[in-house]
Amino acid sequence: MAGRRVLGAALAVAPAAALVAALLLVPPATAAPGLDRAAAAGSPSASPTASAGEAGDESEPSPEEVAAERERAQALLDEVNRRQGAVTDAQAKLDAATATASLALEQYSGAVVAARTAQLEADRQDQLLLQAQLELAAQKAILGRWARAAYGDGDLASNPALATILQGGSTDDLGRAETYLQRVGNSKGRAVVDYTAALAHQAEVASAAATAQAAAQDAALAAKAAKDAADAAVTAQRDTLTALETELAQVQDAAADAETRANNLAAARALARARSGRGGSGSNAVTGEVGDCRGGDTSLYANGEIPAAALCPVWGTSGHRLRADAAYAFNRLSQAYAQEFGEPVCVTDSYRDYATQVRLYATKPNLAAVPGTSNHGWGTATDLCGGIQDFGTPTHRWMLRHAPEFGWFHPAWAEPSGSRPEPWHWEFAG
Numbered sequence: 001m002a003g004r005r006v007l008g009a010a011l012a013v014a015p016a017a018a019l020v021a022a023l024l025l026v027p028p029a030t031a032a033p034g035l036d037r038a039a040a041a042g043s044p045s046a047s048p049t050a051s052a053g054e055a056g057d058e059s060e061p062s063p064e065e066v067a068a069e070r071e072r073a074q075a076l077l078d079e080v081n082r083r084q085g086a087v088t089d090a091q092a093k094l095d096a097a098t099a100t101a102s103l104a105l106e107q108y109s110g111a112v113v114a115a116r117t118a119q120l121e122a123d124r125q126d127q128l129l130l131q132a133q134l135e136l137a138a139q140k141a142i143l144g145r146w147a148r149a150a151y152g153d154g155d156l157a158s159n160p161a162l163a164t165i166l167q168g169g170s171t172d173d174l175g176r177a178e179t180y181l182q183r184v185g186n187s188k189g190r191a192v193v194d195y196t197a198a199l200a201h202q203a204e205v206a207s208a209a210a211t212a213q214a215a216a217q218d219a220a221l222a223a224k225a226a227k228d229a230a231d232a233a234v235t236a237q238r239d240t241l242t243a244l245e246t247e248l249a250q251v252q253d254a255a256a257d258a259e260t261r262a263n264n265l266a267a268a269r270a271l272a273r274a275r276s277g278r279g280g281s282g283s284n285a286v287t288g289e290v291g292d293c294r295g296g297d298t299s300l301y302a303n304g305e306i307p308a309a310a311l312c313p314v315w316g317t318s319g320h321r322l323r324a325d326a327a328y329a330f331n332r333l334s335q336a337y338a339q340e341f342g343e344p345v346c347v348t349d350s351y352r353d354y355a356t357q358v359r360l361y362a363t364k365p366n367l368a369a370v371p372g373t374s375n376h377g378w379g380t381a382t383d384l385c386g387g388i389q390d391f392g393t394p395t396h397r398w399m400l401r402h403a404p405e406f407g408w409f410h411p412a413w414a415e416p417s418g419s420r421p422e423p424w425h426w427e428f429a430g
Contacts, residue, residue: 063354066305069262076255083248090244097237104230111223121212128205135201263300284378288325288407288430295324303377304354311351311379316344321351323379326407326428330382333406340398346386348424352376367420380428389424391416396423 284306285299296310311321315331316338322330334345352360357371368374375381387395403409407429414422 063302063305066262067355069258070307073255073258073262076251076258079251080248080255083251087244087248090240094237094240097233097240101230101233101237104226104233108223108226108230111219111226114219114222117219121215125205125208125212128208131205284323284380286323286325288428289328290324291328291331293324293327295327298323298379302354303372303374304352304357306351306353306377306379314347314350314382317347317350320347320349320382321379322382322428323351325430326380329407329428329430333403333408336402336406337395337398341386341395343386345399346384346388347382348385348389349376349383350381351379367422375427380430382426383422383424384426385424391421391423399426 283299284301284303285297286295290312293312295312296307298306298310301307301310306323308321312324312327314320314322314327315334321327330345337345352374354371354377357368357374357377360368361371369376371377376383383389384399387393388399390396399408400410403426408426409429410423411418411425411427413419414425416423
């Protein structure tokens with residue numbers, strides 16, 4: 001899965017399910033009746049089971065069928081490439097989701113601390129309120145004792161302020177009562193002052209406790225909101241990554257399956273051609289020395305149906321390819337040519353696919369080979385330029401003299417006295 005990772009709730013990309021389903025629902029072309037199971041599966045090592053007499057009854061998959069399979073494979077490969085851009089975008093969004101989650105978690109942590117601090121403050125204020133209530137009760141007790149003493153002395157009626165306090169009446173006149181009581185005695189006046197202060201302290205502490213409790217509740221709500229935001233961001237990130245991995249893996253698997261079907265069909269076609277005696281690909285194996293580019297097993301493919309990945313580039317050219325051993329020999333030939341003439345061998349044509357062979361044969365039937373038989377289709381022939389395309393030029397004479405040293409030659413039929421003179425056409429003997 002690691003190689004496929006790399007859509008979902010936070011990513012707006014086109015789903016690949018429809019494309020995958022459409023391509024996978026197209027049944028792969030199968031080998032003709034008479035091929036054994038291994039051949040039908042496209043195994044290169046499949047052993048023919050039909051006799052030579054039965055070969056003529058077989059119908060090989062057409063180049064169009066092989067091409068259609070390769071087009072399906074290429075479409076999926078193109079989709080994979082498009083998905084790579086979507087993966088990059090998705091990763092950027094995942095990074096943003098991660099940053100959001102990190103910020104939310106940080107806010108959550110801060111909110112938890114704030115809530116804890118507020119709760120501690122609320123607890124402290126509750127303790128202060130309890131102390132104030134105890135203090136108030138103590139002051140009431142003092143006033144009670146004083147009241148009893150005053151009653152015993154018979155002067156309670158002369159103290160309306162004290163009566164107001166003990167009877168729970170209005171305390172609006174306590175300031176005036178305090179002045180009055182100070183005249184009676186400092187000790188009794190102090191009791192009323194302390195009682196007044198206790199009442200004020202109780203109100204203050206009660207307000208502070210309520211404020212602290214409200215702050216604690218607000219902090220707790222903020223903590224929960226931050227935690228929910230963090231959880232949502234992390235969940236979205238996880239869902240996005242999971243969906244991305246799943247969808248990209250489906251496209252990659254479908255592309256691999258389509259490529260396998262295309263290769264199997266090409267192998268089945270090659271086997272059918274070999275059995276029918278119509279130029280199968282078994283004779284097109286790499287037999288000579290190769291360089292850094294090893295190419296692929298060209299024996300799996302029919303004439304003109306070799307994929308580019310199985311061929312090797314031609315040195316000093318743009319876009320030209322040959323069979324691995326032919327390319328290696330030609331490149332060494334071209335390097336020797338460059339030492340003599342200061343530039344690589346000029347190439348106008350090298351490997352030629354089947355469709356191109358059909359097109360050329362339709363326009364130049366007297367020059368082009370019958371489609372499916374051209375050495376260009378095997379990746380072992382070139383058409384040259386730079387003077388080589390004319391008989392008798394210094395470059396053409398140099399090629400006649402030195403090309404065989406590297407396994408390349410000018411065929412007799414292409415000589416001036418041949419059936420079809422072509423000074424530009426050269427072939428690899430390997």
